[in-house]
Amino acid sequence: MTQPVIEIRDLYKTYGAGDAAVHALRGVDLDVHAGEILVLMGPSGSGKTTLVSAMGCILQATSGSIRVAGREIVGVRERDLPDIRLKNFGFIFQGFNLFPALNAQENVEVAMNLQGIGGKRARLRAVELLQLVGLGDKLRAIPANLSGGQKQRVAIARALAGDPPIILADEPTAALDSESGKIVLELLAKLARERKRAVVVVTHDPRVDEYADRVIHIADGRIASSENRNLQPNALEAQFA
Amino acid sequence: MNVVHLLNLFMFRIAWRNLFHDKVRLIVTLTGIVFALVLIAVQFGLFLGFLETSSNIVARNEADLFIAAPEIPHVNGGAPIPESRRFRALAVPGVAEVAKYSLLFVVWKLPTGAQESVQVVGFEPGSGLGGPYDIVAGDVNELRNDDTVFVDEIYLPKLGIQGIGDSVEIFGRRARVVGLTRGILSFTTAPYVFTSFKNAQNYQRLGNDETMFLLVKTKPGANVARVQADLKRSISGVDVYTREELRQKTMNYWVFSTGAGTTTLMGAVLGLIVGIVVVAQTIYSATIDHIREFGTLKAIGARNSHIYRVILSQSALSAVFGYAFGISAAKLVSLATEGSNVPILLPLETAIGIFAMTILMCLTASAISIRKATSIDPAMVFRG
Numbered sequence A: 001m002t003q004p005v006i007e008i009r010d011l012y013k014t015y016g017a018g019d020a021a022v023h024a025l026r027g028v029d030l031d032v033h034a035g036e037i038l039v040l041m042g043p044s045g046s047g048k049t050t051l052v053s054a055m056g057c058i059l060q061a062t063s064g065s066i067r068v069a070g071r072e073i074v075g076v077r078e079r080d081l082p083d084i085r086l087k088n089f090g091f092i093f094q095g096f097n098l099f100p101a102l103n104a105q106e107n108v109e110v111a112m113n114l115q116g117i118g119g120k121r122a123r124l125r126a127v128e129l130l131q132l133v134g135l136g137d138k139l140r141a142i143p144a145n146l147s148g149g150q151k152q153r154v155a156i157a158r159a160l161a162g163d164p165p166i167i168l169a170d171e172p173t174a175a176l177d178s179e180s181g182k183i184v185l186e187l188l189a190k191l192a193r194e195r196k197r198a199v200v201v202v203t204h205d206p207r208v209d210e211y212a213d214r215v216i217h218i219a220d221g222r223i224a225s226s227e228n229r230n231l232q233p234n235a236l237e238a239q240f241a
Numbered sequence B: 001m002n003v004v005h006l007l008n009l010f011m012f013r014i015a016w017r018n019l020f021h022d023k024v025r026l027i028v029t030l031t032g033i034v035f036a037l038v039l040i041a042v043q044f045g046l047f048l049g050f051l052e053t054s055s056n057i058v059a060r061n062e063a064d065l066f067i068a069a070p071e072i073p074h075v076n077g078g079a080p081i082p083e084s085r086r087f088r089a090l091a092v093p094g095v096a097e098v099a100k101y102s103l104l105f106v107v108w109k110l111p112t113g114a115q116e117s118v119q120v121v122g123f124e125p126g127s128g129l130g131g132p133y134d135i136v137a138g139d140v141n142e143l144r145n146d147d148t149v150f151v152d153e154i155y156l157p158k159l160g161i162q163g164i165g166d167s168v169e170i171f172g173r174r175a176r177v178v179g180l181t182r183g184i185l186s187f188t189t190a191p192y193v194f195t196s197f198k199n200a201q202n203y204q205r206l207g208n209d210e211t212m213f214l215l216v217k218t219k220p221g222a223n224v225a226r227v228q229a230d231l232k233r234s235i236s237g238v239d240v241y242t243r244e245e246l247r248q249k250t251m252n253y254w255v256f257s258t259g260a261g262t263t264t265l266m267g268a269v270l271g272l273i274v275g276i277v278v279v280a281q282t283i284y285s286a287t288i289d290h291i292r293e294f295g296t297l298k299a300i301g302a303r304n305s306h307i308y309r310v311i312l313s314q315s316a317l318s319a320v321f322g323y324a325f326g327i328s329a330a331k332l333v334s335l336a337t338e339g340s341n342v343p344i345l346l347p348l349e350t351a352i353g354i355f356a357m358t359i360l361m362c363l364t365a366s367a368i369s370i371r372k373a374t375s376i377d378p379a380m381v382f383r384g
């Protein structure tokens, strides 16, 4: 079988210390596979954001293990983290986090440049990615002149700039109307299905059900339940391995 | 980190876009820089003007060496010495010519009856040493006649006269204006008035056998330092200065001992501090406003070096634009004061120095912004 792109074992994250300590994650075990859409659900404060942040090397876990493409990332040196993020992850945020002064194409080019791809190659690829998310006619538009759904699609194009194996999205549709949310979810699903990306989506949005391969419920920093949905062959194989 | 990373100009592009995205802030930043620069340029220009006007009378003197009474504080503070020293001086090898010279504050009476203080410069018209320069009207040989003077055109109103031919009263004696100079400024409020040494003796109560300075012209090719040493050795009871030594002494006295120079330099330093604070403040607030973007950059894999580049580019750009406007404004101020009695000088060296200072000022000002931006926890990007 294929190896999971992310393997999480006995993961703990505690914010603060002493009386003020918050135990956000208390022993999480989870595998994420290429080609699947994994949905994380759970009440507010249950630890969803903490979990994706730890997966994405944006947050250092307190203990336990996270392997990304086979490499242990818990406890690696701070200065090695940017490169790990750059090579493995595409991030999508609830608030889009685009650069307001840059146009759509430049917003994608930023990520390309971080990858070390510059000039014409970066421009061409940015155009290609924006066409992929259906924004081929908005290359020069700045974020202020785009709708929420369009902004999130620019963000998706940016997340794909480095051709990462894993896409992490925290509440990508929370700020969108249902029509835009649907387009964004379809895009994410397409990435998993057609491009074999591992897509992890944190959401409260029940519409995600339609697209999810697996839905993980988190409560109090632990995995409370895991349900398989329209399983993809790859993920299916992993489930019964 | 590969070469593409290092040559990556995209961070510069982000900085450029950020700068022009918020036009109001750009204007505030540039205004701050421009004010600071004009303040620095004006204060420093005044200082340079002081350096020049305080010692021009020495700097433009053709004499190579000055023989003076012991321990005079500056050229305008001479004391009488016996004229007979002149013969000793002429006997020193390498000396071509020795001329009498005097400089003293005297009262000048305006036609209205009001009084002004002037500095009468007495020189020997036949010697060609210590006379008026940058003459715009009149012939210096006219000063061979009794009771004739040259004044600078800039002081005509102050001296209550119209120009050549006007009759004036100095130290109770009538005199006639026979020539005008342009730009012989006085650092004190007392304008220079050139007249013959003989005439000056009448105004200055110098004894017939006294002079205040002996101006020495050395022979072509003579070693001035050696002549100076020989003069010191052969004439007792005097000091012998080279032109440069006396210029420095005079300049230091007027510019530094009086506090005028220190005050203007302080003004320039103040401009620098104001500039740094204003620029630091605007760059910092710009950084805070863009903090989410810097967090996002980090989250998607940017290194701190990328963040530095954005912030430094942003402040370097502000510096360049601010400089362009600031130095133009300073140049206008400088041009406006040209030919006035308080010139604000802006030579190329100052302009270049100020450019370096502007860059330094802006980069210093980004220090706290950089600290702030690089300490961002990228985990902020997932928080609301």
Ligand SMILES: Nc1ncnc2c1ncn2[C@@H]1O[C@H](COP(=O)(O)OP(=O)(O)OP(=O)(O)O)[C@@H](O)[C@H]1O
Binding pocket: A015, A016, A022, A023, A024, A042, A043, A044, A045, A046, A047, A048, A049, A050, A051
């Ligand atoms: N930086 C932090 N410092 C201290 N406590 C934190 C920090 N971030 C999160 N927490 C706490 O950790 C717990 C888990 O937070 P987390 O943001 O992961 O929850 P979540 O499931 O994403 O919630 P939501 O649905 O509201 O986004 C919460 O109790 C939260 O208050």
Ligand SMILES: [Mg+2]
Binding pocket: A048, A049, A050, A170
């Ligand atoms: Mg959350």
